[in-house]
Amino acid sequence: MNQKIRPNRILKGWAKAILNQHTEVGDQRMAVCNSCPNKTAIGTCAICLCPLITKTKVLEEACPADKWIDVKRIPGQYVALRLHETDKATINIEDNKVIVAYNENFEYNSLEEDTELNIDFINLRGDNDDFSAVDIKLKRLYLSHCGCFRSTINNKEHTHINQSKVQLNDGEAMTITLRYDTKLFDLSSDKDVEVFSKVIRVVSDNDTFQFKVIGGVDKPK
Ligand code: SF4
Numbered sequence: 434m435n436q437k438i439r440p441n442r443i444l445k446g447w448a449k450a451i452l453n454q455h456t457e458v459g460d461q462r463m464a465v466c467n468s469c470p471n472k473t474a475i476g477t478c479a480i481c482l483c484p485l486i487t488k489t490k491v492l493e494e495a496c497p498a499d500k501w502i503d504v505k506r507i508p509g510q511y512v513a514l515r516l517h518e519t520d521k522a523t524i525n526i527e528d529n530k531v532i533v534a535y536n537e538n539f540e541y542n543s544l545e546e547d548t549e550l551n552i553d554f555i556n557l558r559g560d561n562d563d564f565s566a567v568d569i570k571l572k573r574l575y576l577s578h579c580g581c582f583r584s585t586i587n588n589k590e591h592t593h594i595n596q597s598k599v600q601l602n603d604g605e606a607m608t609i610t611l612r613y614d615t616k617l618f619d620l621s622s623d624k625d626v627e628v629f630s631k632v633i634r635v636v637s638d639n640d641t642f643q644f645k646v647i648g649g650v651d652k653p654k
Pocket of ligand 1: 465466469470471472477478479480481485495496497498499500501
């Protein structure tokens, strides 16, 4: 990975650092950095060279070694996914894929809100010098997934047509909201738990990015 410092993003972090703005997620990230061998004596990251006091405060930043618990980069594609609800699910890279896994099973027919996950999709193409000024933008983004989920992008229904204007410049993010339909359990089966593993695709003009959401639904008693 070709890492470089991006002044605009770091300035955003300095503004928060000067105002002494703390967030739970920023503090969690800093705790990981504090025990990371890549943290230098002057408080920068040895891989991306960024000052960690600022980098950890910018939500659209990602750890170049994917050590932070809230955000992971999709391998080889210069985008990242940031999970808002780290108490409800985990986000990890397994077999070169990003996997979001709910921590607990849901009850059959539970409220849709219970299954809600908000995931920021972040354009990190500025990490790679090979993208031209035109290609660095992700244009006309929409979601593709099976009918087990209802979803929105930036709080709007995600249909192909009305999302066709979502565009992300380098360092920008959009929020994907996913809700799983727990009533899909086949009640005639003799299984106690319906385990699901679903691929979510984010499609742009020129690329398809994907990640998996896995979880379980308990059979009603
Ligand atoms: S950003 Fe990642 S690699 Fe760099 S010091 Fe922090 S945890 Fe380590």
